[in-house]
Amino acid sequence: MEEREQQLPITTNSSTPRQTPTTGLNIVATSKVLAWLSNLTRFHAGYFRISLSLCGQALLWKTLSEPTTDAHALRPVIHTLPSAAFFFLWSLALFSLVALCLLYAVRCLFRFESIKAELSHHVGMNYLFAPWISWLLLLESTPFLHPKTASYLVLWWVFSVPIFVLDVKIYGQWFTKGRKLLSMAANPTSQISVIGNLVGARAAARMGWRESALCMFSLGMAHYLVLFVTLYQRFVGSNSLPAMLRPVFFLFFAAPGMASLAWDSISGTFDNASKMLFFLSLFLFASLVSRPALFRRSMRRFNVAWWAYSFPLTVLALAATEYAQEVKGFISDALMLVLSVLSALVTLALLVFTFLKTRDLLPHDDPFAPSSSMSTAFVMPTLQT
Amino acid sequence: MMDNKDSIGSAIQGAPEELPSIFRYIQSNEVPGFDTTPSPHGYPAASKGAEPTNFRTGSVFAMPAPNSPTHRIRVPYYSHSVSISMPPSPSLLAEKAQRASGINQPATNSANIKPNLVINSPVVNLQVPKQAKFHSQPMTTGTSRAKGTPDRKGLDSSGSQQRLPRNTRLKDHRYNSFKTWSGALERQISALRGKAPEPQEVGGSKRQPEPVPAPDRYFDALEGPELDTLRASEELVLPEDKLWPFLLRFPISSFGICLGVSSQAILWKTLARSPSMSFLHVSPVINLVLWCISLALTGIVAFIYSLKIIFYFEAVRREYYHPIRVNFFFAPWINCLFLTLGLPPVVAVNLHGALWYVLMAPILFLELKIYGQWMSGGQRRLSKVANPSNHLSIVGNFVGALLGASMGLKEGPIFFFAVGLAHYSVLFVTLYQRLPTNETLPKELHPVFFLFVAAPSVASMAWANISGEFGYGSRIAYFIALFLYFSLAVRINFFRGFRFSLAWWAYTFPMTSASIATVTYSAEVENFFTRSLSLALPGISTLTVIALLGSTIIHAFVLNDLFPNDISIAISNRRPKGTKRRGHMRNAAADSKDNEATRIRNASSDIKENGAAV
Numbered sequence: 001m002e003e004r005e006q007q008l009p010i011t012t013n014s015s016t017p018r019q020t021p022t023t024g025l026n027i028v029a030t031s032k033v034l035a036w037l038s039n040l041t042r043f044h045a046g047y048f049r050i051s052l053s054l055c056g057q058a059l060l061w062k063t064l065s066e067p068t069t070d071a072h073a074l075r076p077v078i079h080t081l082p083s084a085a086f087f088f089l090w091s092l093a094l095f096s097l098v099a100l101c102l103l104y105a106v107r108c109l110f111r112f113e114s115i116k117a118e119l120s121h122h123v124g125m126n127y128l129f130a131p132w133i134s135w136l137l138l139l140e141s142t143p144f145l146h147p148k149t150a151s152y153l154v155l156w157w158v159f160s161v162p163i164f165v166l167d168v169k170i171y172g173q174w175f176t177k178g179r180k181l182l183s184m185a186a187n188p189t190s191q192i193s194v195i196g197n198l199v200g201a202r203a204a205a206r207m208g209w210r211e212s213a214l215c216m217f218s219l220g221m222a223h224y225l226v227l228f229v230t231l232y233q234r235f236v237g238s239n240s241l242p243a244m245l246r247p248v249f250f251l252f253f254a255a256p257g258m259a260s261l262a263w264d265s266i267s268g269t270f271d272n273a274s275k276m277l278f279f280l281s282l283f284l285f286a287s288l289v290s291r292p293a294l295f296r297r298s299m300r301r302f303n304v305a306w307w308a309y310s311f312p313l314t315v316l317a318l319a320a321t322e323y324a325q326e327v328k329g330f331i332s333d334a335l336m337l338v339l340s341v342l343s344a345l346v347t348l349a350l351l352v353f354t355f356l357k358t359r360d361l362l363p364h365d366d367p368f369a370p371s372s373s374m375s376t377a378f379v380m381p382t383l384q385t
Numbered sequence: 386m387m388d389n390k391d392s393i394g395s396a397i398q399g400a401p402e403e404l405p406s407i408f409r410y411i412q413s414n415e416v417p418g419f420d421t422t423p424s425p426h427g428y429p430a431a432s433k434g435a436e437p438t439n440f441r442t443g444s445v446f447a448m449p450a451p452n453s454p455t456h457r458i459r460v461p462y463y464s465h466s467v468s469i470s471m472p473p474s475p476s477l478l479a480e481k482a483q484r485a486s487g488i489n490q491p492a493t494n495s496a497n498i499k500p501n502l503v504i505n506s507p508v509v510n511l512q513v514p515k516q517a518k519f520h521s522q523p524m525t526t527g528t529s530r531a532k533g534t535p536d537r538k539g540l541d542s543s544g545s546q547q548r549l550p551r552n553t554r555l556k557d558h559r560y561n562s563f564k565t566w567s568g569a570l571e572r573q574i575s576a577l578r579g580k581a582p583e584p585q586e587v588g589g590s591k592r593q594p595e596p597v598p599a600p601d602r603y604f605d606a607l608e609g610p611e612l613d614t615l616r617a618s619e620e621l622v623l624p625e626d627k628l629w630p631f632l633l634r635f636p637i638s639s640f641g642i643c644l645g646v647s648s649q650a651i652l653w654k655t656l657a658r659s660p661s662m663s664f665l666h667v668s669p670v671i672n673l674v675l676w677c678i679s680l681a682l683t684g685i686v687a688f689i690y691s692l693k694i695i696f697y698f699e700a701v702r703r704e705y706y707h708p709i710r711v712n713f714f715f716a717p718w719i720n721c722l723f724l725t726l727g728l729p730p731v732v733a734v735n736l737h738g739a740l741w742y743v744l745m746a747p748i749l750f751l752e753l754k755i756y757g758q759w760m761s762g763g764q765r766r767l768s769k770v771a772n773p774s775n776h777l778s779i780v781g782n783f784v785g786a787l788l789g790a791s792m793g794l795k796e797g798p799i800f801f802f803a804v805g806l807a808h809y810s811v812l813f814v815t816l817y818q819r820l821p822t823n824e825t826l827p828k829e830l831h832p833v834f835f836l837f838v839a840a841p842s843v844a845s846m847a848w849a850n851i852s853g854e855f856g857y858g859s860r861i862a863y864f865i866a867l868f869l870y871f872s873l874a875v876r877i878n879f880f881r882g883f884r885f886s887l888a889w890w891a892y893t894f895p896m897t898s899a900s901i902a903t904v905t906y907s908a909e910v911e912n913f914f915t916r917s918l919s920l921a922l923p924g925i926s927t928l929t930v931i932a933l934l935g936s937t938i939i940h941a942f943v944l945n946d947l948f949p950n951d952i953s954i955a956i957s958n959r960r961p962k963g964t965k966r967r968g969h970m971r972n973a974a975a976d977s978k979d980n981e982a983t984r985i986r987n988a989s990s991d992i993k994e995n996g997a998a999v
Contacts (some may be wrong), residue, residue: 033842225810232811249761256807272852275796283804287757294761325760327796327851 041107042363053310054093055137062141085383117368122185129196135159147206186230191255194224196257205265211286247308253284254312257319270326299315313343606956621955634692634948640716641891643683648894650675650727661908673729703954708770712777722784748781771815776836783843790850832892839895841866842902856910896926
C-alpha cells in the first residue's frame with residue numbers, strides 16, 4: 001500500500017519531460033509528505049478505545065479522590081496519591097483525545113469514502129460514538145470545571161448532540177432498514193451506543209438536568225434490553241466477530257455498569273435498581289473472566305483491540321466505588337479496591353505495551369479503504385481493528 | 386508377538402469403512418491359513434448363536450444359522466487361546482480377508498458397537514475409528530476372558546477365573562465405555578475389597594472413554610419434548626433389548642421427585658402459618674411429615690446418583706451434555722433450598738447466614754458455566770438449545786433470593802435476583818419467539834410447559850421478601866405467573882398422549898409455587914377472589930401430586946417401567962449411514978477392497994507401535 005501510494009507521484013512525475021533538480025526535490029518531499037499523510041489517515045475509529053480508556057481512568061481517579069461523607073480505612077490510602085498524578089493522567093487523556101480527534105478530522109478530509117464505509121460497517125459504526133463518550137467523560141472528570149457552570153452546560157450540549165444524531169441514525173436503522181437486520185448485525189460493540197446514551201445521562205444528571213438525563217437513560221435502556229436479548233440468543237448466521245476482536249466482549253459488563261452509575265446519578269442514591277445493575281455487571285465480569293480460553297487467540301499479538309479491556313474494567317470499578325459508598329462494609333470496600341487496582345494496572349500495562357510496541361499499534365492499512373484490490377478487506381475488515 | 390499377529394489378522398478382516406464403529410470378530414479357524422487349536426468341545430455353535438443378537442442394536446438382519454460358519458463368535462468362548470499365524474504375504478492375507486469379509490457380510494453389519502466396548506476379545510480390530518482411539522489389545526493370557534459358561538470352566542487353564550453368568554459378563558463389557566475410567570475404577574475397588582483380581586486386559590486402562598456427542602447429535606438423534614425418544618433412523622451404542630444396569634437407567638431428572646415433594650412441604654407450611662388461611666386450621670404436622678419424606682427421598686436419590694457418578698461417570702457426562710438434562714443438574718441444589726425453605730419450626734428456626742452462602746455456591750458455579758455458554762459457547766447457543774427446561778436454571782436464582790431474604794440477608798439475594806431477572810428476560814423472549822432454529826420446543830403441549838409458571842411466581846415472592854412488602858414489583862410478577870398458569874390450564878385438553886416420565890414430578894413444583902404465591906398475595910389483598918384462588922390453587926396442586934404419586938407407584942410396581950433404558954445418553958456419535966441395511970452387502974465388498982490398503986497400513990503402523998511397546 002505504501003509503495004503504491006508512493007508510486008503514484010512518481011509515475012505522474014515521470015510523465016513530465018524534464019525535471020530540474022530543485023523541482024525534483026520538491027516532488028520527492030511532497031511525495032514523502034503525502035505518504036506520511038496517508039499513514040496518518042489510516043487511523044480508524046477503533047483507535048478511540050485509547051482515549052476512552054484514559055478518560056475513564058481519569059474519571060475513576062477523580063471519583064476515588066472525592067471526599068466522602070465518612071472516612072474509611074481504605075480512603076486514606078487513596079488520598080495519599082498525589083494530585084499531581086491525577087493532573088498528569090488528565091492531561092494525558094486530553095492530549096490523546098485531541099490528537100486522535102485531529103487525526104480523525106484529517107481522515108475525514110482525505111478519505112471520506114473510508115468514513116462512509118466505516119459508518120455502514122457493523123462494528124465500525126459503533127465506534128463513532130467513542131469520541132463523544134470520551135469527551136463527556138473528560139468533561140465529567142475536569143478538575144477545574146464545576147457541573148453547574150455555563151461552560152459545562154455548553155460543552156455537554158456540544159458533545160451530546162452528535163450522540164443524539166448517531167442514535168437516530170443507528171437505532172432507526174435497527175427497526176426500519178430492511179437489509180441491515182439487527183439480528184444479523186448485532187454484536188458486542190453495539191453496546192457502545194447504549195453506553196453513549198448512559199454517559200450522556202449521567203453527565204446531565206450531574207448538571208441537574210433531570211429530564212434530559214431521564215430521556216437519554218430510557219433511550220439507552222430500551223435499546224439495551226433489545227440488544228441484550230439479541231446478543232444472548234446469538235442467532236446462527238449472525239455476523240460473528242473475528243477472533244481478534246474478542247476483547248470487546250468486555251463491553252457486556254460495561255453497559256450494565258454504566259447503567260447503574262447513570263441511575264445512581266438520576267435517582268440520587270444507589271438504590272435497588274442500581275444495585276441490581278451493578279450485580280449483573282459483576283456476574284458478567286466473573287463469567288467472562290472465568291473463560292480465559294475465549295480470549296486466547298486475540299492475545300497473541302498486540303493490537304489496538306487490547307485497549308478494549310480497560311474501559312469496561314474502569315466502569316465496573318466506578319460502579320463498585322458508588323456501591324461501596326452506599327453499602328458500607330468490608331466486602332464492598334474490598335471489591336472497590338480490587339477493581340480499581342485492577343483497572344489501573346490494566347491501563348498502565350496497556351500504556352507500557354503501547355510505548356514499547358508502537359509499531360504494532362500503528363495501522364498498516366486502512367481496513368475501510370474502498371479499492372478494487374481490497375474487496376477482501378470488506379469481508380474481514382475488522383481484522384486489523 | 387503373537388498378539389501383534391492377532392492384531393494384524395483382525396485388522397485385515399476389519400469392518401468396511403462405512404461403518405466406522407464396526408467390530409468384526411472372526412472365528413480364527415474359519416479363515417483358512419490361521420492356526421487354531423480346536424477346542425475340546427468343538428465349539429458349540431448353538432451357544433454362540435445367541436451372542437450376535439446381543440451385539441446387534443436394532444438391526445433387522447435375520448440371525449445367521451447358528452451352525453453356519455459365518456456367524457461371528459467371540460473367540461474367548463473357546464477354552465483355549467488361539468494362536469494365529471500370519472499368512473506369508475499381505476496380499477494372500479488380503480485375499481483371505483476378502484473372502485472372509487465376503488462371508489461375514491451379514492453379521493458384520495449388525496454390530497454397531499464402538500470398538501472399545503469389546504475389550505475382551507483377543508482378536509481385536511485395530512482399525513481406528515475416526516474419533517475414539519484405542520490401542521490394540523495384547524492378550525495377557527489367552528483365556529483371560531474365557532470365563533465361559535459353567536460347563537467350560539473346567540477347561541480353563543489360567544485358574545484365576547470367576548464364575549459369572551454369561552449375560553452379566555456381556556453387560557460388563559458393553560457398558561464399560563460408560564463406566565468411570567472404562568471400568569478401571571471397578572477393578573480397583575474389587576481389588577481393594579480383596580477379591581481375586583479378574584485378569585483384565587492391560588489395554589483396558591489405556592483406552593480412552595468414548596467422546597461425548599456434540600449437541601447437534603442430540604438434536605439429530607432424539608426427538609420429543611424431553612429429547613428422550615430415539616428417532617427411527619438412529620441406533621444406540623448399548624443394546625436396546627436388554628435391561629441396562631440400574632445405575633445407567635437412573636436419570637438426573639429423578640431429582641424432580643424431590644422437587645415436587647419438598648415444594649409441597651413448603652406449601653403446607655405456608656398454609657399453616659398464613660393469617661388469611663387460618664380459617665382452614667391446617668395442622669403443622671402435615672408440613673413436618675412432608676418435610677421428612679422429602680428429606681428421606683432426597684437422601685436416597687442423592688445417594689443413588691452419587692453411586693452413578695462414581696461408577697458410571699461417562700454416563701453422567703453424557704447427561705450433562707444433553708440439552709434438556711443439563712438443566713436438571715440444578716435440581717439437587719434447588720431441592721436443598723426448598724428443604725431449607727420448608728424447614729418445620731420444630732426442627733430449626735434461626736439459621737446461620739453462612740448456610741445460605743454454602744447452598745448458593747454450587748448454583749453460582751453452574752450458572753457461570755451455563756449462562757456463559759449461552760453467551761459465548763460455540764454450539765450451545767441459546768437460539769438453538771432454548772427449551773422450557775431452561776427455566777430450571779433460572780428459577781434457582783429466585784429461590785435463592787427468596788431464601789436469603791427470608792433469612793435476613795440483603796445484598797446476596799439482590800445479586801441473585803438481578804442475575805436471574807436478566808437471564809430470565811432473555812429466555813422468556815427466546816421461548817416466546819419459538820424461533821425456527823429452535824428444535825427442542827414441542828409442537829404440542831407437554832407438562833414441561835408448566836415450568837413457565839415457576840420463575841415469575843417465585844420471583845414475586847422473592848421480591849416481596851427483599852423489599853419487605855408485596856409491592857408493585859411483586860404484584861406484576863405474580864400476575865404474569867397467574868396469566869401463564871391460566872393460559873396453560875384452559876388448554877388442559879392438549880396435555881394428552883404423553884408417556885409418563887419421572888421428570889413430570891419436576892413440573893408440579895411450578896403449580897405449587899404459584900399456589901404459595903397466591904396464598905402470600907391473599908395475605909396482602911384480602912377479598913373473595915383471592916381467597917377462592919388461594920383455596921383452589923393449592924387444592925389443584927395437591928391433587929396433581931397425589932395423582933402423580935399414584936401413577937408413579939403403578940409404574941414402579943405394576944408395570945415395572947419406572948426406570949426404562951435411558952436411551953438419551955446412549956446415542957451414537959455418528960449418524961448411521963442411510964443405506965446401511967440394504968446396500969450394505971453391495972457396498973461392503975467394494976469398500977472392503979478400498980479399505981484394505983488403509984487397514985493394512987494402519988495395522989502395520991500399529992504393529993510397529995505395539996512392537997515397540999512389547
